[in-house]
Amino acid sequence: MSAxxxxxxLLIVIIFMICTCTYVHAQFPSIIDKNKxxxxxxxxxxxRIGERLSPYVSICCIIMGTKLIMNLVFT
Known part of the structure:
Protein backbone atom coordinates (compact mmCIF):
# COMPACT_ATOMS: atom_id res chain seq x y z
CA MET A 1 0.00 0.00 0.00
CA SER A 2 1.24 3.46 -0.84
CA ALA A 3 2.13 5.94 1.90
CA LEU A 10 2.26 9.32 5.51
CA LEU A 11 3.06 10.73 8.96
CA ILE A 12 6.21 8.62 9.17
CA VAL A 13 7.39 9.84 5.76
CA ILE A 14 6.77 13.48 6.72
CA ILE A 15 8.57 13.14 10.07
CA PHE A 16 11.55 11.40 8.46
CA MET A 17 11.71 14.09 5.75
CA ILE A 18 11.75 16.80 8.42
CA CYS A 19 14.53 15.03 10.33
CA THR A 20 16.57 14.36 7.18
CA CYS A 21 16.29 17.91 5.85
CA THR A 22 17.21 19.35 9.24
CA TYR A 23 20.29 17.12 9.44
CA VAL A 24 21.41 17.95 5.90
CA HIS A 25 20.91 21.66 6.55
CA ALA A 26 23.03 21.44 9.70
CA GLN A 27 25.85 19.64 7.86
CA PHE A 28 25.70 21.39 4.47
CA PRO A 29 23.69 24.62 4.76
CA SER A 30 24.48 25.82 1.24
CA ILE A 31 22.65 22.87 -0.36
CA ILE A 32 19.34 23.65 1.32
CA ASP A 33 19.63 27.46 1.44
CA LYS A 34 20.09 27.96 -2.30
CA ASN A 35 16.67 26.38 -2.99
CA LYS A 36 14.31 28.51 -0.92
CA ARG A 48 12.94 25.22 9.09
CA ILE A 49 10.23 23.17 10.76
CA GLY A 50 12.85 20.80 12.16
CA GLU A 51 14.97 23.65 13.50
CA ARG A 52 12.18 25.63 15.10
CA LEU A 53 10.03 22.78 16.39
CA SER A 54 12.84 20.44 17.37
CA PRO A 55 11.39 19.21 20.71
CA TYR A 56 8.01 18.48 19.14
CA VAL A 57 9.57 16.69 16.17
CA SER A 58 11.67 14.61 18.58
CA ILE A 59 8.60 13.65 20.58
CA CYS A 60 6.80 12.66 17.37
CA CYS A 61 9.78 10.50 16.33
CA ILE A 62 9.79 8.75 19.71
CA ILE A 63 6.03 8.15 19.62
CA MET A 64 6.07 6.84 16.03
CA GLY A 65 9.10 4.64 16.73
CA THR A 66 7.47 3.16 19.81
CA LYS A 67 4.26 2.56 17.90
CA LEU A 68 6.15 0.81 15.09
CA ILE A 69 8.00 -1.42 17.54
CA MET A 70 4.74 -2.32 19.29
CA ASN A 71 3.16 -3.18 15.94
CA LEU A 72 6.08 -5.49 15.14
CA VAL A 73 6.02 -7.19 18.54
CA PHE A 74 2.28 -7.79 18.72
CA THR A 75 1.65 -8.89 15.12
Missing part, protein backbone atom coordinates in the same frame (compact mmCIF):
# COMPACT_ATOMS: atom_id res chain seq x y z
CA UNK A 4 -0.40 8.35 0.40
CA UNK A 5 -3.31 6.07 1.29
CA UNK A 6 -2.13 4.97 4.72
CA UNK A 7 -2.23 7.86 7.22
CA UNK A 8 0.35 6.36 9.60
CA UNK A 9 2.81 5.79 6.77
CA UNK A 37 11.73 28.90 -3.68
CA UNK A 38 10.20 26.59 -6.21
CA UNK A 39 9.61 22.88 -5.94
CA UNK A 40 12.84 22.24 -4.01
CA UNK A 41 11.80 24.90 -1.49
CA UNK A 42 9.84 22.17 0.29
CA UNK A 43 13.11 20.79 1.64
CA UNK A 44 14.05 24.23 3.00
CA UNK A 45 10.65 24.47 4.69
CA UNK A 46 11.09 21.00 6.21
CA UNK A 47 14.50 22.09 7.55
Missing amino acids: LFNFQS TGMLGIFWKFA
Whole structure:
Protein backbone atom coordinates (compact mmCIF):
# COMPACT_ATOMS: atom_id res chain seq x y z
CA MET A 1 0.00 0.00 0.00
CA SER A 2 1.24 3.46 -0.84
CA ALA A 3 2.13 5.94 1.90
CA LEU A 4 -0.40 8.35 0.40
CA PHE A 5 -3.31 6.07 1.29
CA ASN A 6 -2.13 4.97 4.72
CA PHE A 7 -2.23 7.86 7.22
CA GLN A 8 0.35 6.36 9.60
CA SER A 9 2.81 5.79 6.77
CA LEU A 10 2.26 9.32 5.51
CA LEU A 11 3.06 10.73 8.96
CA ILE A 12 6.21 8.62 9.17
CA VAL A 13 7.39 9.84 5.76
CA ILE A 14 6.77 13.48 6.72
CA ILE A 15 8.57 13.14 10.07
CA PHE A 16 11.55 11.40 8.46
CA MET A 17 11.71 14.09 5.75
CA ILE A 18 11.75 16.80 8.42
CA CYS A 19 14.53 15.03 10.33
CA THR A 20 16.57 14.36 7.18
CA CYS A 21 16.29 17.91 5.85
CA THR A 22 17.21 19.35 9.24
CA TYR A 23 20.29 17.12 9.44
CA VAL A 24 21.41 17.95 5.90
CA HIS A 25 20.91 21.66 6.55
CA ALA A 26 23.03 21.44 9.70
CA GLN A 27 25.85 19.64 7.86
CA PHE A 28 25.70 21.39 4.47
CA PRO A 29 23.69 24.62 4.76
CA SER A 30 24.48 25.82 1.24
CA ILE A 31 22.65 22.87 -0.36
CA ILE A 32 19.34 23.65 1.32
CA ASP A 33 19.63 27.46 1.44
CA LYS A 34 20.09 27.96 -2.30
CA ASN A 35 16.67 26.38 -2.99
CA LYS A 36 14.31 28.51 -0.92
CA THR A 37 11.73 28.90 -3.68
CA GLY A 38 10.20 26.59 -6.21
CA MET A 39 9.61 22.88 -5.94
CA LEU A 40 12.84 22.24 -4.01
CA GLY A 41 11.80 24.90 -1.49
CA ILE A 42 9.84 22.17 0.29
CA PHE A 43 13.11 20.79 1.64
CA TRP A 44 14.05 24.23 3.00
CA LYS A 45 10.65 24.47 4.69
CA PHE A 46 11.09 21.00 6.21
CA ALA A 47 14.50 22.09 7.55
CA ARG A 48 12.94 25.22 9.09
CA ILE A 49 10.23 23.17 10.76
CA GLY A 50 12.85 20.80 12.16
CA GLU A 51 14.97 23.65 13.50
CA ARG A 52 12.18 25.63 15.10
CA LEU A 53 10.03 22.78 16.39
CA SER A 54 12.84 20.44 17.37
CA PRO A 55 11.39 19.21 20.71
CA TYR A 56 8.01 18.48 19.14
CA VAL A 57 9.57 16.69 16.17
CA SER A 58 11.67 14.61 18.58
CA ILE A 59 8.60 13.65 20.58
CA CYS A 60 6.80 12.66 17.37
CA CYS A 61 9.78 10.50 16.33
CA ILE A 62 9.79 8.75 19.71
CA ILE A 63 6.03 8.15 19.62
CA MET A 64 6.07 6.84 16.03
CA GLY A 65 9.10 4.64 16.73
CA THR A 66 7.47 3.16 19.81
CA LYS A 67 4.26 2.56 17.90
CA LEU A 68 6.15 0.81 15.09
CA ILE A 69 8.00 -1.42 17.54
CA MET A 70 4.74 -2.32 19.29
CA ASN A 71 3.16 -3.18 15.94
CA LEU A 72 6.08 -5.49 15.14
CA VAL A 73 6.02 -7.19 18.54
CA PHE A 74 2.28 -7.79 18.72
CA THR A 75 1.65 -8.89 15.12
